[in-house]
Amino acid sequence: MLRIADIKKDKKRIIAGLAKKRVENAREVIEDLLMLDEQRRHTQAELDSVLNESKTISKQIGALMKAGDREGAEQAKQQTGALKARSKSLQEQLRNIEEKLIRRLYNIPNAANEKVPEGATPEDNVVVLEHGAVPQLPEGALPHWELIEKYDIIDFELGNKITGAGFPVYKGKGAKLQRALINFFLHEAEKAGYLEIQPPVIINSDSGYGTGQLPDKEGQMYGIVDSDLYLIPTAEVPITNLYRNVIMKDEQLPVMNVGYTPCFRREAGSWGAHVRGLNRLHQFDKVEIVQIRKPEESYQALEEMCVYVEGLLEKLELPFRKVLLCGGDLGFTSAITYDMEVFSAAQNKWLEVSSISNFETYQANRLKLRYKTTEGKTELLHTLNGSALALPRIVAAILENNQSGEGIRVPEVLQPYTGFDAID
RNA sequence: AGAGGGUUGGCGGAGUGGUCGAACGCGGCGGUCUUGAAAACCGUUGUACCGAAAGGUACCGGGGGUUCGAAUCCCUCACCCUCUGCCA
Numbered sequence: 094m095l096r097i098a099d100i101k102k103d104k105k106r107i108i109a110g111l112a113k114k115r116v117e118n119a120r121e122v123i124e125d126l127l128m129l130d131e132q133r134r135h136t137q138a139e140l141d142s143v144l145n146e147s148k149t150i151s152k153q154i155g156a157l158m159k160a161g162d163r164e165g166a167e168q169a170k171q172q173t174g175a176l177k178a179r180s181k182s183l184q185e186q187l188r189n190i191e192e193k194l195i196r197r198l199y200n201i202p203n204a205a206n207e208k209v210p211e212g213a214t215p216e217d218n219v220v221v222l223e224h225g226a227v228p229q230l231p232e233g234a235l236p237h238w239e240l241i242e243k244y245d246i247i248d249f250e251l252g253n254k255i256t257g258a259g260f261p262v263y264k265g266k267g268a269k270l271q272r273a274l275i276n277f278f279l280h281e282a283e284k285a286g287y288l289e290i291q292p293p294v295i296i297n298s299d300s301g302y303g304t305g306q307l308p309d310k311e312g313q314m315y316g317i318v319d320s321d322l323y324l325i326p327t328a329e330v331p332i333t334n335l336y337r338n339v340i341m342k343d344e345q346l347p348v349m350n351v352g353y354t355p356c357f358r359r360e361a362g363s364w365g366a367h368v369r370g371l372n373r374l375h376q377f378d379k380v381e382i383v384q385i386r387k388p389e390e391s392y393q394a395l396e397e398m399c400v401y402v403e404g405l406l407e408k409l410e411l412p413f414r415k416v417l418l419c420g421g422d423l424g425f426t427s428a429i430t431y432d433m434e435v436f437s438a439a440q441n442k443w444l445e446v447s448s449i450s451n452f453e454t455y456q457a458n459r460l461k462l463r464y465k466t467t468e469g470k471t472e473l474l475h476t477l478n479g480s481a482l483a484l485p486r487i488v489a490a491i492l493e494n495n496q497s498g499e500g501i502r503v504p505e506v507l508q509p510y511t512g513f514d515a516i517d
Numbered sequence: 518a519g520a521g522g523g524u525u526g527g528c529g530g531a532g533u534g535g536u537c538g539a540a541c542g543c544g545g546c547g548g549u550c551u552u553g554a555a556a557a558c559c560g561u562u563g564u565a566c567c568g569a570a571a572g573g574u575a576c577c578g579g580g581g582g583u584u585c586g587a588a589u590c591c592c593u594c595a596c597c598c599u600c601u602g603c604c605a
Contacts, residue, residue, distance in 0.1 A: 133566095134566085134567065137566070137567060137574080138567055138568085138573090138574090140574075141566090141567065141573055141574040141575090142573075142574090144573090144574060144575090145573060145574070147585080147586090148574090148586080150585070150586090151535075151585050151586040152535075152536060152586080153585095154535080154585050154586070155535035155536080155585090155586070156535085156536085158535075159535080166585080167585095169585070170585045171585095172585085173585045173586090174585090176585095177585080340564095471564085
């Protein structure tokens with residue numbers, strides 16, 4: 094979340110960043126917050142002085158008792174009654190104010206970075222890079238949901254029986270293709286210097302608050318009955334939270350982690366007729382890269398992460414484009430996000446397969462993730478993450494783009510991982 | 518799952534109601550000494566909030582309570598260890 098100190102120091106920029114993100118009445122929201130903080134400080138100061146007074150008397154009572162002056166001690170006790178009542182009520186007030194303050198802070202999104210373009214909807218996103226030729230498909234080319242039936246590699250009906258819509262069952266070469274992609278992505282990340290992490294796929298609410306899924310996206314996560322736990326919507330949550338409440342040493346930075354996990358999303362409200370096949374699922378696999386950087390390095394790191402993901406797509410021979418999200422399309426916690434989209438030829442559609450974001454200090458502030466500067470000051474770090482990559486849409490694009498009368502060609506880089514060169 | 522024992526500063530470890538934010542040791546930092554280093558000695562060494570500063574307040578696993586006063590007593594939750602049981 095945003096820091097009051099930063100808001101005070103940089104009010105104009107933050108209001109502009111929130112407005113860009115389409116926060117209504119950004120100025121009022123911020124002014125309100127500052128007023129509330131002012132109240133907090135007043136109450137705190139008053140409380141402190143009352144506590145100080147009563148502590149002083151307590152110490153005197155201690156001294157009197159020691160000296161054997163019981164009467165004096167009893168007398169001094171009389172004085173504390175009023176102070177006690179006063180401090181109780183101030184404490185109550187302070188708690189109320191702080192609760193209000195934190196609730197508001199939790200519900201204010203990150204401010205958009207200066208580089209983020211204005212705009213309200215995905216139509217306002219800016220395509221910054223296109224790569225690869227759109228493939229020419231043969232006559233009678235099929236969308237992936239028909240291909241998977243034809244070659245019997247993914248079964249949605251079976252998934253319906255076991256769980257419900259959006260939980261596909263992968264079979265035979267379909268399952269192997271999944272496993273191959275996961276291994277390929279992990280292997281590439283390792284070569285690029287990322288440390289592999291296998292985190293829990295169930296998180297507690299502290300973790301959810303740490304990275305910002307809570308309270309904002311409570312309805313998008315699957316909760317575990319009779320507990321304070323949730324299924325992860327992305328590996329970002331458990332991996333970034335590894336560093337919650339940590340003051341990093343210089344030699345531990347930068348952090349570069351990669352993790353494969355299944356991801357679980359309710360996708361409430363985003364289901365529709367246009368969402369077919371693998372385009373949107375409740376459970377899917379994803380390899381995620383996470384970086385933790387010093388503030389001055391984070392934008393360089395963001396670029397490097399983009400280049401890394403572009404490399405993966407190139408190796409998979411998929412035509413893609415890189416999109417800079419406009420303010421209105423940015424995620425709650427993100428300061429800036431690039432989406433990578435692959436072209437899915439039979440659907441004639443761009444599919445988002447990666448989202449690469451810099452959260453600046455927004456998550457770090459919630460996480461209390463800090464480092465010591467060379468001057469010995471404790472400062473917040475920047476967190477970043479990106480999908481590298483999300484599997485289902487990659488599978489969709491591979492199936493659609495590589496189809497021919499004889500079957501589906503497996504991209505060359507994947508063949509060592511699949512052990513076969515075609516699905517037929 | 519049952520019984521018992523624990524959780525104190527970067528680490529180890531005292532402290533069982535009154536100047537305790539916390540002895541002592543280790544580690545870290547600064548200095549003296551040294552050609553340099555080690556050793557020895559001296560000093561310093563948690564985090565957050567308020568304050569221009571002086572200083573104040575909070576924090577001894579989390580939350581609540583008793584008390585003029587809680588690291589210390591009570592309740593509750595979490596986690597760890599040991600033994601018993603069960604299990605991939």
